[in-house]
Structure formats: C-alpha cells, structure tokens
Amino acid sequence: MTFLKSISDVHLDILKEVGNIGAGHAATSLSTLLQKKIDMNVPSVRVVSFDEVMELAGGADNVVASVFLRIEGDAPGSMFFILPLQQAEKYIGQLIKKQSFSFSAEPDNELAFSALQELGNILSGSYLSSLSDFTSLTLYPSVPALSIDMVGAVISYGLLEISQVSDYAIVIDTALDEEDANMPDSVRGHFFLLPDPESFHTIFTSLGVKVDV
Template identity: 55%
Template sequence: MITPEQLTEYHKDILKEIGNIGAGHAATALSELMQKSIDMALPTVKLVPFHEVVQMVGGEETVVAATFFRVTGDAPGNMFLIFTLDEATTILRELTGDPEVDEERILTSEMTRSALQETGNILAGSYLSSFSDFTGLNLSPSVPFLTIDMAAAVLSFGLMEMSQVSDYAIIIDTQLKNGSSKQTGVDSHFLLLPDPDSFQKIFQSLGVPLNE
C-alpha cells in the first residue's frame, strides 16, 4: 500500500494526467448530451484526512445531488459525480426538454431521478473507459447509486469502508462547469478515490516506480 510519504510530485502529475484524460472524455460526453459547451478545470490531486473531504464540495451541510459508483477490476476504488442542485436542474431541463423541472421534481419524481442517474452512468463509463485505455487496466463501474443529501452524508457512504484501512484519502478531483454559465464557482465535481492498494497497480501499469 502506498503511503503519503511515497506520493511525490511526479506521482501526483501522473494522477493528474489520469484525471485529465478521464474527466476530459466525461466532459465531452456531457457536452454531447446537453449539446452545449462544458468546461473542465485542470485536475488536482489531494491527500486529505477523511473529515476534510466534504470541504472540497462546499461543506458538510451543502445539499448536493451525487451519483456514487464502486469501481471494480484491477484497481478498485470509489467514484463520485457531484452536482449542485442548480446544476442538476439545468442538466435535466436540457436533457428532458422540460422547463418545469425544479429541485422539488428531482426530490420527488422517480423518472427525473432516473434520468440524472443515467447521466451519471454515462459520464462515469466514459471516464473509466479512457482511464482503462490509458493504463491498460480492466476497470468497470458498479450500478450507480443516486442520492440527494448533505455532502457529509453523501461522502461518508463511499468513504466508510476505506476509512477502516487508512486515515487519509488520495483524491483525483476534476471540476466541470457549464461553459455558457455566467455564474462564478464550480457546478460539479468528479471525485476518483482509488483504494490504497490500487495506487501501486496504477503506477506499475504505467511503468512508474514508487521511489521515483
């Protein structure tokens, strides 16, 4: 299992490139679904204690719409696609052509929630497919789990198992934003959290030594 001391700037650059390739394909897929420009910020790689992860998406009490996936295969881990409720509403209006979609509809309509879940499924599949192509590793997303809740509750769902084997998370974080939006801030996050044992497999697949 790779330790924080072994994660050099060189390794972080490799992980950023993985995030760049994966999220770039996901942003392209979202652009095609919505038929509009989707911007992508440069990925960041962060080593943070579990209790600080929620600060990355706006704080514990921020209500978000999140799709969670368990990544299975050669390098298991967890993946979150997290939207603000405003962005989830915008995406669903674009996809369904229904201007009446609002936050209440997302909370109460099974059909609306299914559309958002399937959107997450498409984006996660696109991300992991490009990740697999880049590394040569076999990776697949689980059936997506959609939840709308405060960020602390959403993230604890996917971090509970990991926290039993480590007290930190290495997170590849990429931000996606509606390219035509005039608002400031970030509309969504793609968080990829490989299991601690997966980092060695990822670096080995790329021929990158841990002591570089």
C-alpha cells in the first residue's frame, strides 16, 4: 500500500502522455497496414495490484487474444497486450484478406497467428519506443508469445514468475476507433506494463519524478 500511495497524478499524467504518443505511432502503422484510418488514444492509466489485473481484462473466463513479451535493457519487465477476441479476429481478417475469419473455425491458421504477431509487434514496439524516447532508457522487446485463451490462463502464464518478485502493474487503457466502424463505442484493449521491482524507480527517475518504494 505504501507503494501505491506514492504514485501521484503527476506520475500517471506522464505515463498517459507516453501512452498517447505510443498510441499515435501505432495508429499510423496500423492505418498503413490496414489501408484505412485508425485512431488510437489512451483514456486512462492506472497502477493496480495483480488482483485487479484479471478483472480489468474481462474476468477469468473471458476468451481474448493476447501478446506477451519480456522487456530487456535498462528497465526490465514484462508487457501484455490483451484485445477482445472479436476485434482481434476482425483485424486479422483484414490483414489476411479473409473478412469471415474466426479462431473457432480455424484454430490452427498459421497465417492468422503471423498477422497477430505483426499486430503485437506494431503495438508493443510503438509503446516501448515512446517510453524509451521519454526516458532515454534502452528498452527492447523479446519475441512476442501469442495466445488465444481465457484471461485466467493468459494472465497466470505471464505472471507466474513475476508475481514472486512484484505486486503491481501499470495499466494503459487503449481505445481503438476505425473510420468506418459500425460500432457505437470504440473497442478497448489493455496494455499491462509490469516493470520488475527495481524498474519502477528507474523509469520514474528517468521521467524526472521520484517514487518512494
């Protein structure tokens, strides 16, 4: 609780700005790839306990598309990107030129997983580049691990080792809007940035603010 109390609005505002720049870069790349205008923004950034992570991703039984990767360099950590399955299928269908694509019908489609990996590379790379630019830290991602599974299984896999050394995640809410989407609301994805314990201090110090841990 001491750590959470030390996170102020200033910290979160800076992380939100980092997230919005990353989202802007990702939107540009996605727009080029999909040949349509994609807008992305970050409505909110929060620091939460691991107990809240699964709930934010839709509950343990909710099936999602996820990309998990390790962050290496000056501030090691881990990152998830979790996207609602229907939206992931839609983007993948556009990328592989098969509008009716679904994982339930084609669970072993290698081209679809390649497209999902490319999507994960674009999104995670954009956020990491933004964070690296802001902090002047050297950060680089591992090869993404892809999964179509229930949130409980996805989160447990990613947190198995991390939960032994850390208790908190930075949640970067991500809203995606398509120019021609027939949806009343934008689709929400979640970035879960999980710095290793010492990396929280490294990141915030590089951003010019201190965290008492």
